[in-house]
Amino acid sequence: MKKVxxxxxxxxxxxxxxxxxxxxxxxxxxxxxxxxxDKQNHSFIPLRFLNGFAGIQSVLSPSxxxxxxTRDGQSVTFTPGTAGASVxxxxxxxxxxxxxxxxxxxxxxxxxxxxxxxxxxxxxxxGSLTLTGGADTATPYTATLPVQNGSLIQSGSPAVVSGxxxxxxxxxSFSVQTVTVSLxxxxxxxxxxxxxxxxxRTEALASIAKRSNAVAAINGxxxxxxxxxxxxxxxxxxxSGGKMLKNSPGDNxxxxxxxxxxxxxxxxxxxxxxxxxxxxxxxxLQAGPRLLVNGKVSxxxxxxxxxxPKILTGGGARSALGLTRDHKLILLTTGGATIPQLAEIMKxxxxxxxxxxxxxxxxxxxxxxxxxxxxxxxxxxxxxxxxR
Numbered sequence: 001m002k003k004v005x006x007x008x009x010x011x012x013x014x015x016x017x018x019x020x021x022x023x024x025x026x027x028x029x030x031x032x033x034x035x036x037x038d039k040q041n042h043s044f045i046p047l048r049f050l051n052g053f054a055g056i057q058s059v060l061s062p063s064x065x066x067x068x069x070t071r072d073g074q075s076v077t078f079t080p081g082t083a084g085a086s087v088x089x090x091x092x093x094x095x096x097x098x099x100x101x102x103x104x105x106x107x108x109x110x111x112x113x114x115x116x117x118x119x120x121x122x123x124x125x126x127g128s129l130t131l132t133g134g135a136d137t138a139t140p141y142t143a144t145l146p147v148q149n150g151s152l153i154q155s156g157s158p159a160v161v162s163g164x165x166x167x168x169x170x171x172x173s174f175s176v177q178t179v180t181v182s183l184x185x186x187x188x189x190x191x192x193x194x195x196x197x198x199x200x201r202t203e204a205l206a207s208i209a210k211r212s213n214a215v216a217a218i219n220g221x222x223x224x225x226x227x228x229x230x231x232x233x234x235x236x237x238x239x240s241g242g243k244m245l246k247n248s249p250g251d252n253x254x255x256x257x258x259x260x261x262x263x264x265x266x267x268x269x270x271x272x273x274x275x276x277x278x279x280x281x282x283x284x285l286q287a288g289p290r291l292l293v294n295g296k297v298s299x300x301x302x303x304x305x306x307x308x309p310k311i312l313t314g315g316g317a318r319s320a321l322g323l324t325r326d327h328k329l330i331l332l333t334t335g336g337a338t339i340p341q342l343a344e345i346m347k348x349x350x351x352x353x354x355x356x357x358x359x360x361x362x363x364x365x366x367x368x369x370x371x372x373x374x375x376x377x378x379x380x381x382x383x384x385x386x387x388r
Contacts, residue, residue: 031104031155032184033261034148035129042096044106045145054133054141056116067098067107071116071133078107087115101152102186122147125294126265127325144280146263146327148184159185159387160215162367169344174334176345177365177372179216179385181329183262187387190258190329192220192240192283194381199238199246200231202378205364206371214384217366218331219319220285221246222358223380234380236286237272242279249273253288253304254355256321256383257281264323266290266353269304285357285383291320291343292354299343310360311339317363317373318342321383322351330354331383333365333373 036044047067051058056071068077077086078098085092085108096108113120119132123144133141165176181188193212195203202223209217223234237255238246251269258264260282267275269286276284289301289311301312310316315338322330330351337345339356346354357363364375 031102031152031186032146034146034184035109036106036152037147037149039150043109044096044099045109045112047098047105047107049143049145050107050112053131053143054116054118056133067105069107069112069116074115074117076112076115080105085111087111102155126263127327128263144259144263146184146261149326153182153185155186157185158182159187160367160385162216162372164372165349167345167348169337169341169348172341174337174341174345176332176334176349178349179218179331179365179367179372181216181331181385183258183264183327183329185387188262189386189388190262190264190283191384191386192238192245192285192381193217193384194234194238194240194245195379200233200380202232202380205366205375205379205382208379208382209366209384212384212386214366214386215368216331216385217382218321218333219358219362219364219375219379220381220383221287223362225362225377225380232380237269237276237284238286238381239276239281239284242282244276248286251286251305253286253306254290255284255286256355257284262327264327264329266323266355285381287357288355289339290355291339291346292322292351295325295347295352297340297343297347299340301339311356314338315341316360317376318359319357319363319365319373320346320354321357322346322349322354324350325352329385331365331385333363 033046033049047058050056059068066077066079068075075088080098083095083097085094098107119135121130127147128144129147130144160181163178167174167176193208195201221234221236224232234246236251237248253269255267255269255272257267259280289304315336317335318337320332320342330349361376362379365373
């Protein structure tokens, strides 16, 4: 059975820092663990991720002028601020050099992976990289990190912003409210929160957001809103803090899931349980149907198990979430849209992957202490966005 190197473990490992390169960044939130690809397509990896992954050790020399990274007798040594490196004590030519940004030191990925036997698998659709160490052993280590392109996100940049837009679909205009979340921002955290912290209860969306100290929130899964009893069962998987709050075996509807490093994705319901059992999923909500796959409208409503005319053919108030190619989360509400129209709206909003959430009277969007879209009833659960 594979050893899965979780990102939680990575966060807990001793960070190897270069004080001379980042004296002003100590008080800021540390960047998410992400592979950074610069504008010249050169890849760098956080040193604090490497330290401990697959038996890797990182040592900063007493004088602070060398970083040595070792695994199974193999080593690569860098001199901060200087091009060039050495592999097992022998100089090698490279124009790349380590650098530090916002309290995190980055080292060139290619030389490290080649020297230490780390296999790389680029996942274009998810914008991520899977690293495998010890692939030739019975217990390899694996970890998946988001890939950040172009420039690193600074802690002082906006983490969550709202917007109001108008999109035209088939000759009709739709007024849309959005909240856009930079998932790789150092301060951002997500959580799936039950009403009253209990399965079956209901609560106002604003109340859920305020007691969660959330800057933004959107309604989550479908639930038994029209039952006469006080118990209003939510439908679908709900995961918070790595724990399953609501199980939903056999449910094929799409699931929004994210790990401790805020790498988010949409997973078919039929595949979710096996993914959850690996142990890297921090939070999740199941709703559906799926709206976009890799930037294209992709609807298979019946296959996901939907039978309600409100989903199959009807229009109404809608909530949805989407993921962009640069790891932003779009929370969106609109009115009067059918599911196909909602898919087109999400595409125009810039989503690359997207799915529908509970709608109708449940549809609500909260931002910065007030409603952008006010729900017409109490809800069962919500996805909240927190900033540290």
